[in-house]
Each structure stands twice: as structure tokens, then as C-alpha cells.
Amino acid sequence: MVCTVSANPVHTSVYWQKDVNGVATNINLSQTSKYSGSTTTSPSLTVLNAVIADQGYYTCNAQSSVGTGTSSQTFLGVSGSTPSVSLTRTSFTGNYGDTITLGCTVSANPAANSVYWQKVSGSTTSTVDMSNSRYTGSSVSTPSLTINNLNSNDAGNYMCLAANSVGTGQSIQGPLTVIGDVPVVTIRQSTYSTNIWNTITLACVVSANPAHTAVYWTRQINNGNTETLNPASFSKYSGSAVQSPSLTINNVDISDEGKYICHATNVVGTGQSSETFLDVIGYAPTSIAISPSSISVNEDQAITANCTVQGSPTISYTWFKGNSTTQFSGGYLLQIPSSKRTDAGTYQCRASNTYGNANATVSVEVKYIPDVTITQPSQGSVGQAITIQCSYVSNPGATNVIWSKGNQGITVDGNKYVGGSLSNPSLTITNLAASDQGSYRCSAVNSVGQGDSSSVTLSVDTSGK
Structure with missing residues (x-):
């Protein structure tokens, strides 16, 4: 925009203004990339790279010592859009x-x-x-x-x-x-049901664009965690593949019961089905048996019995003794490491699950050497008869009763010595003599061994002789 200045005295500065919304605004000449000129020697204003915003009314101003002169307005129009x-x-x-x-x-x-x-x-x-x-x-x-x-x-x-x-x-x-999207995966039934030990197929259908490249199944286990099933490493499963996405479970057991999800993957991502629940139908315990069928041990030997049963889900075992309703022990094994005679009797194994229970019994015999008891006799007198009381308990039954004095056995002859038999184990000594005085012991014998009583001392009063 051309500007000429005529001044006396000579003008000392030149500047330009643009009308912005009715207000005269000085042009910022420090923007050297935008403007040039506007000097005392070159008062015209050059606008570089004009844009629509540069369009408007401009005035040229020159200043001397007398004052400032202003040109009339000139309009700059910028064409383009x-x-x-x-x-x-x-x-x-x-x-x-x-x-x-x-x-x-x-x-x-x-x-x-x-x-x-x-x-x-x-x-x-x-x-x-x-x-x-x-x-x-x-x-x-x-x-x-x-x-x-x-x-x-x-x-x-x-x-x-x-x-x-x-x-x-x-x-x-x-x-x-x-x-194209992640595969659409559908399970045909929300619930499947099968009897234990059967084979069942959980049907899965996959629709995918782009085509799916992998199929896998997950199952929610008891603790709430999820496990991925791997048919390639576990013969229990088959299927779960691109060409056959359905999952076949062989020899189903109670542990297979739970929630299953079918997954399919393509380059977009992984789609999954809704959950399906597999209900495994079990049965009450049956075919219960105890091995061995009867038990006979010697005292201090171990007693062991094994209770076996068929049934599902998981069986719990309880042992009872005799007619007691109090639990004797748990687990499928009955174990008494060192038996006592009081352990003899009948034991019942009860196998239980959520579907019912079954019972079996076993008879336990504990054999032991005779337990012999002798009673201290009172003092006897010469010529009298005296009886030394003896009794025993034995399993199996005793086969012989033996008396001894000191370290010598006594022969029961029916005259001097009477008794000392299985039915009458006590010993009667007739016609006491001073020589009968001493230490006596009663013993009983069975197939396990010999049981001895403690020793008692017989005193004979010889003062009346």
C-alpha cells in the first residue's frame, strides 16, 4: 500500500494503523516475516503472504516536531477462500x-x-x-x-x-x-445331565469371520478358579478343536460336575459362549464289604480291617463298636496298632454319601494268655485241710491248670491234693504238715501260652502238734 509523505520540518517517523472493529490498531512491524516498509525513507507498507485476516481499512501516519499527519483510509481486499x-x-x-x-x-x-x-x-x-x-x-x-x-x-x-x-x-x-468380529460361540444347552461313568458331549457351535484358528474349553472348579481343559494331554477329553469344537468327556465322574464355557479365537480376538452346567448323577454306596471278613489276633498284635464300597459322589466312612452310636474311628481302614482284650467285639463300617449309606460288620477276637488270680490263704494247723483259692479268665479257654510250690510242680492226686482242675482250679491241701508250709502259685495254660498268678505263702501252725 503506497504512502507518500511531504513534511516541513522533516518527518521523523512513519507508522500504519488498521481499523479493527472501529478501533485504530497499530501495525506491529516487528513481525518482519509479515510486514516491511513503514519507515521515513520508505513509508509504503508491504503485507507479505496476505490472508483473509489482513483484509480491512488502513491509514498511513507520519510524525514530525509539529505533530502527526494521517492519510485517508485505504481498503485492502484479499481474494481467495x-x-x-x-x-x-x-x-x-x-x-x-x-x-x-x-x-x-x-x-x-x-x-x-x-x-x-x-x-x-x-x-x-x-x-x-x-x-x-x-x-x-x-x-x-x-x-x-x-x-x-x-x-x-x-x-x-x-x-x-x-x-x-x-x-x-x-x-x-x-x-x-x-x-469381521470375534467368533460367535454358542452352546446348544444351558444344562447337561448324565449318570456317573458315562460319556457325554457338550455341543459347541462356532461362527467366525475371519475364520477361527483355535478352540478351547474352560471349567470353573470348586474354589471359584477357572482351569483350561487340554484334550491333547488328557485322554479323558476329546474334541475342542477347530473342526470339532464340541467337548466330549469320557468316563464321567463327580469331579467333572460344574460350569463349562467354549471359546474360539480368530485374528480379531476371542469369543466365548454362555455357561453350561454339567450335572453328574451319582448313587448311594453299594456292594460294601470288609476285608478280612473276620479277625483273630493275639493280644498286643495289630488289628486292621479294610472297608470297600462302590458309590459316588465321595464316600465318607465311620466305624462303630458293638451297639454304640459313638464314632470309634473314621476312614476306610480300621486300625488298632496294639490290641487289648477289651478290643474284642463286633465292629460296624458305615459308608455314606449324599445319596444314602450302607453298613457292614466284622467280628474281632482277641486271644490272650490266661489271667490268673490267687488269694492269700489264712494260716493252717497241722492235720487240718486248707484251700488256696485260684480263678482265671482265658481266651481261648484254658486247657490245663498247674500248681507249684516253690520251683516244684505239684501233682494233684485226689488224696493229699484236691482240685487244680479246669472246673475247680483252687487247690485243697489235706492233713497239713509242717512240710506243706511255703510259697504257692497257680498257673493256667491255653493255646496262646501260660498265665501265672502271683505267689502266696502258706503258714502252718505246728504249736498244737
């Missing part, structure tokens, strides 16, 4: 994994100096990061955007934007739809 940007299609569709180009055309005067793309997902708008190798284009020479290896995250609304010195223009939003 923001770029016109349009998409080649109103919407775009691509398959997962494919390459797609979102076409964009730009018409601009002045020429566009940059092109970029934005993606709108919900309420979020983000600029496409062209440093990502999946994207190409989005330049002044090639404004269209090419996306390689499409995935579900690429879906959304896209805008093409171009900028020039006037401003920025943008296209309408063009939705991009990506065809």
Missing part, C-alpha cells in the same frame, strides 16, 4: 485384514499447504497418526487415506481436512465399517 474438501464416497466398507482407501479431493485457492485426517469415535475426535506404518497418503499431493490390515478398531467416522493461507476446510464425516 478456505479449501473445498470432499470425500469420494459417503461411506466406506472393508473386510477385516484388508487394505482400504478413503478417497478425498481438495480444491483450494490459495493452494493447500497441508492435508490431514481425523477420526470420530463417539464423543472423541482424534487426528490420524501418519507415523503409524499402517497409514499412507494424507498429503497435499495424495490427500486420500489408505489403511492397511484393517481391524475392528479402525471402524468409525472419518473426515478429510486441508489448510491453506486462508484457513482450513473439511469434508463431511464418512463412516468406515469393518466387516
Whole structure:
């Protein structure tokens, strides 16, 4: 914008003003990349790289010692507009994994100096990061955007934007739809039921685009955790494969009961079915038996009995003795490490589960050497008869009773000595003599061994002789 100054005295400064909303605003000449001139020797103002914002009314001002002179207003008009940007299609569709180009055309005067793309997902708008190798284009020479290896995250609304010195223009939003998703996995029944030891198949159907590349099953175990089933390493299972996604469980037992989920994976991700519950039907304990069927031990030997039964779910075992309702022991084994005679009797094994119980009994015999008791006799007199009391208990029954005096055995002859038999073990000594005085002991014998009483001392009063 040309300005000439005539001044006397000579002007000392020149400056320009622009009318901004009715207010004269000084031009900032420190912006050397934008303005030049406006000096005493070159008062005209040059506006570099004019843009729409530069349009308006300008005045040239010169100042001397007398005052400031101002030119009339001159109007600067700037021609040109923001770029016109349009998409080649109103919407775009691509398959997962494919390459797609979102076409964009730009018409601009002045020429566009940059092109970029934005993606709108919900309420979020983000600029496409062209440093990502999946994207190409989005330049002044090639404004269209090419996306390689499409995935579900690429879906959304896209805008093409171009900028020039006037401003920025943008296209309408063009939705991009990506065809393909995680597999759709369906289990045909919400509940399966089977008897224990049977084989059952949990049916699973997979629909996937892109095609699924793996199938696996998970099961929720008792503590709430989830385990992944592996048919390849466990012959109990079969199936669970891309071509046969259903799961077959062989020889079902109670531990197989629980919640199952079928999973299928493709390049998009992993889809899973809803839960299905496998109900395993068990049965009450049956075919109960105790081994050995009868037990006979010598005292201090161990007693061991094994209770076996069929049934499911898990069996619990309780042992009772005789008619007692108090638990004697638990577990399938009855064990008494060192038996006593009081351990003899009948023992009952009770096997129980949630479906019922079963009982079996075993008879236990504890053999022991005779337990012999002798009673201290009172003092006898010469010529009298005296009886030394003896009794015993024995299992099995005693086969002989033996008396001894000191270290010598006594022969019961029915005259001097009477008794000393199984039915009458006490010993009667007739016609006492001083020689009968001494230490006596009663013994009983059975198949286990010989039991001896303690020793007693017989005193004979010889004063009346």
C-alpha cells in the first residue's frame, strides 16, 4: 500500500494503523516475516503472504516536531477462500485384514499447504497418526487415506481436512465399517445331565469371520478358579478343536460336575459362549464289604480291617463298636496298632454319601494268655485241710491248670491234693504238715501260652502238734 509523505520540518517517523472493529490498531512491524516498509525513507507498507485476516481499512501516519499527519483510509481486499474438501464416497466398507482407501479431493485457492485426517469415535475426535506404518497418503499431493490390515478398531467416522493461507476446510464425516468380529460361540444347552461313568458331549457351535484358528474349553472348579481343559494331554477329553469344537468327556465322574464355557479365537480376538452346567448323577454306596471278613489276633498284635464300597459322589466312612452310636474311628481302614482284650467285639463300617449309606460288620477276637488270680490263704494247723483259692479268665479257654510250690510242680492226686482242675482250679491241701508250709502259685495254660498268678505263702501252725 503506497504512502507518500511531504513534511516541513522533516518527518521523523512513519507508522500504519488498521481499523479493527472501529478501533485504530497499530501495525506491529516487528513481525518482519509479515510486514516491511513503514519507515521515513520508505513509508509504503508491504503485507507479505496476505490472508483473509489482513483484509480491512488502513491509514498511513507520519510524525514530525509539529505533530502527526494521517492519510485517508485505504481498503485492502484479499481474494481467495478456505479449501473445498470432499470425500469420494459417503461411506466406506472393508473386510477385516484388508487394505482400504478413503478417497478425498481438495480444491483450494490459495493452494493447500497441508492435508490431514481425523477420526470420530463417539464423543472423541482424534487426528490420524501418519507415523503409524499402517497409514499412507494424507498429503497435499495424495490427500486420500489408505489403511492397511484393517481391524475392528479402525471402524468409525472419518473426515478429510486441508489448510491453506486462508484457513482450513473439511469434508463431511464418512463412516468406515469393518466387516469381521470375534467368533460367535454358542452352546446348544444351558444344562447337561448324565449318570456317573458315562460319556457325554457338550455341543459347541462356532461362527467366525475371519475364520477361527483355535478352540478351547474352560471349567470353573470348586474354589471359584477357572482351569483350561487340554484334550491333547488328557485322554479323558476329546474334541475342542477347530473342526470339532464340541467337548466330549469320557468316563464321567463327580469331579467333572460344574460350569463349562467354549471359546474360539480368530485374528480379531476371542469369543466365548454362555455357561453350561454339567450335572453328574451319582448313587448311594453299594456292594460294601470288609476285608478280612473276620479277625483273630493275639493280644498286643495289630488289628486292621479294610472297608470297600462302590458309590459316588465321595464316600465318607465311620466305624462303630458293638451297639454304640459313638464314632470309634473314621476312614476306610480300621486300625488298632496294639490290641487289648477289651478290643474284642463286633465292629460296624458305615459308608455314606449324599445319596444314602450302607453298613457292614466284622467280628474281632482277641486271644490272650490266661489271667490268673490267687488269694492269700489264712494260716493252717497241722492235720487240718486248707484251700488256696485260684480263678482265671482265658481266651481261648484254658486247657490245663498247674500248681507249684516253690520251683516244684505239684501233682494233684485226689488224696493229699484236691482240685487244680479246669472246673475247680483252687487247690485243697489235706492233713497239713509242717512240710506243706511255703510259697504257692497257680498257673493256667491255653493255646496262646501260660498265665501265672502271683505267689502266696502258706503258714502252718505246728504249736498244737
